[in-house]
Amino acid sequence: MNKKIGFIGCGKMAQAIIGGILKSKAVTPGHIIATAKTKETLADVKNRLGIEICFSNKQAAVETDILFLAVKPDLHSAVIDEIKDYIKPGAIIITIAAGISLDYLEKAFGQKIKAIRSMVNTPSLVGGGMSVIAANTLVSAEDLEEVIQIFSSIGRAEVMEEKMLDAIPAISGSSPAYVYMFIEALADGGVKAGLPRKQSYQMAAQAVLGAAKMVLETGKHPAELKDQVCTPGGATIEAVAELEKKGFRAAVLSAMEECYDKTKALSDNNK
Template sequence: MLEHKQIGFIGGGAMAEALIKGMLKAGLVQPNQITVSDVVADRLSYLTNTYDISPCADAQQTAGKVDILFLTVKPQVINNVLDTIAPAVSKSTIVISIAAGVTIATLQNKLPAGIAIVRVMPNTPVAVGAGMSAISLGKYANPQTGELAAAIFASVGRVVTVEESVMDAVTGLSGSGPAYAFVLIDALTDAGVRVGFSRQNALLLAAQTLYGAAKMVLDTGEHPAKLRDMVTSPGGTAIAGVHMLEQKGVRAALIDAVVAATNRSREMGKRQHE
């Protein structure tokens, strides 16, 4: 699918590195197909030495010679980047943006008319190949473009295609979700210490338990409530713990957290376009 395609990254940060690593590991591309542009020379040297890819200090030059262009920069600088690269981007180039809060319309207004644009919201576990990415297609992106983008992000986790209108909700759930999970792991670790474990063992027990529970949901396809019922035997320990979670409002707190993060994402997006 990506054979003979030249791929460029504007921005060589952690997300770009995760995608480069994932694509290479999955055999989707070879190092000589990838060019990265970044303003930090040391970062370019690191990526070049680590992955044997091609560095390029000139973003416009990178944009002008690739078939697939990733915009892996912070949203605060995206407008300047678009102004810089727009004259060089070919109409046949596929542009994939992970800049949070930057709409497809914003990208289309800055880039050549008719260009295929894909907006993606990945989360930080892409760094360990276990990310969750949501993809939205611009009006000039065809189904084949979507399949190509999905294949790339599947190399670093799982992928779902959504309407752009729910991207703020994606940010609130999966984009911010790792933070909620880290809070839960940290709290369970403290609980483990409280009942007598060393912190090292408590952390391992907590993290592996959440990892295993998530894997059961994904691998079996069963509803979480059904899997919970398999653990909670009558009058047992698990149901006593679940009862306490419900009593303390943990479920409602998590729902409220996702709603709050979604609303915050909407607010930030509005400010960006003012």
């Protein structure tokens, strides 16, 4: 990729994306520039990743072909006001913040821009992320392929219509938190049965990882894979029956509805 990529804000998620880009060799460290508020953050990033750093958001905007707005939602307005007159013609602007719509970006910049709205999750930090992106009409097929290449470097990437993005946090953005709770509960069950805590976490986490890979790599319906584990009259079907009795599915669905409502409210406030 013969493009320069910029990051305004260089927190953990931005660093994960930068690390993925460099690991995939999509560009060299010299083709990435990042800004941050503190000298400590920039020095650390420079030492570990070898990328270009600066304190000037305007400089990052002037130099880059693909510019990530990697700041919190409430900082977008101030950052965009600062850089909107300095972005390169034809630059692709990407937000990774929840609730920042394409329409918001277009209005805030006050000009026609190539805009991408994305939703990423924390497993991106270990290359196991799920990213969903939506683009406005000015983003070409070639532009989109380059953006997909970037997000694929930290896991899987999917392109969807923007109207669907408010539902994404509940299923992939926030859901790692639910899974961590599930892993913790599994480990507690192992400890209750007499297993050491460390090994209980390892076995629970590996079981979840393996089950997820089975869904992704076999293409089979999760219900079919569940049935393969549940032998007639066995222990697993007893456990599944107890989960159903305690409202396991209903609790997950209810949690996702709450998450969606909160995300939708944030999005509505940024239109």
